[in-house]
Structures are given as C-alpha cells and as structure tokens.
Amino acid sequence: MSAGGxxxxxxxxxxxxxxxxxxxNFAARALQGGEPPAWITYAPLPxxxxxxxxxxxxxxxxxxxxRRSGKPLLHA
Known part of the structure; x- marks a missing residue:
C-alpha cells in the first residue's frame, strides 16, 4: 500500500x-457544570x-x- 493508500x-x-x-469534552462540561479535569480538556489534542x-x-x-515526474508546477 502506498503512502496515499x-x-x-x-x-x-x-x-x-x-x-x-x-x-x-462538551458532555463532561455540561454534566459537571463547570471545568472538567485537565485530561478531558486536553484529550482532543493528540x-x-x-x-x-x-x-x-x-x-x-x-x-x-x-516534481518527481518532471512536470512544471505552474502552467503558463
């Protein structure tokens, strides 16, 4: 399988x-009614x-x- 695959x-x-x-994250904020623990807040970042x-x-x-095929990047 290629890289694109x-x-x-x-x-x-x-x-x-x-x-x-x-x-x-939104559900935790709604259910807790305030600021959830940091691990929930930062869970989406990875x-x-x-x-x-x-x-x-x-x-x-x-x-x-x-570039690998040798074609120009811009068409004139």
Whole structure:
C-alpha cells in the first residue's frame, strides 16, 4: 500500500476520534457544570496533531508527485 493508500484512512479515523473526544469534552462540561479535569480538556489534542500531520501530508502529495515526474508546477 502506498503512502496515499494508508494516510487517507488514517486521517478519516483520526477525524472520528477527534470528533468523539470533542463531544465527550462538551458532555463532561455540561454534566459537571463547570471545568472538567485537565485530561478531558486536553484529550482532543493528540488527535488534532495527527490530523494536522496527515492533512498536510495529503496536501503536499500532489506537488511532490509532480516534481518527481518532471512536470512544471505552474502552467503558463
């Protein structure tokens, strides 16, 4: 499986994990009525960091592929 083959599913599943942790954060705030423990507040951050890495990788892949193929990056 190529890099593009595993990065996209990883990005999608990380987005699901991130969404669930954010929802859990809001639920904890609503049920507790105040500030939840720090580990609940910061739980979405590892998934957010992975989303940043995988998203930037997917963004850069077409440019790397074009550079490797020898095609110009800008069309005149």
């Amino acid at each position: 595993w990065i996209r599913p990883c990005h999608r599943w990380t987005a699901i994990v991130f969404t669930l942790t954010v929802l859990a 998934a957010l960091f992975l989303l940043l890495l995988t998203g930037l990788t997917m963004f850069v892949q077409p440019y790397i592929a074009r």
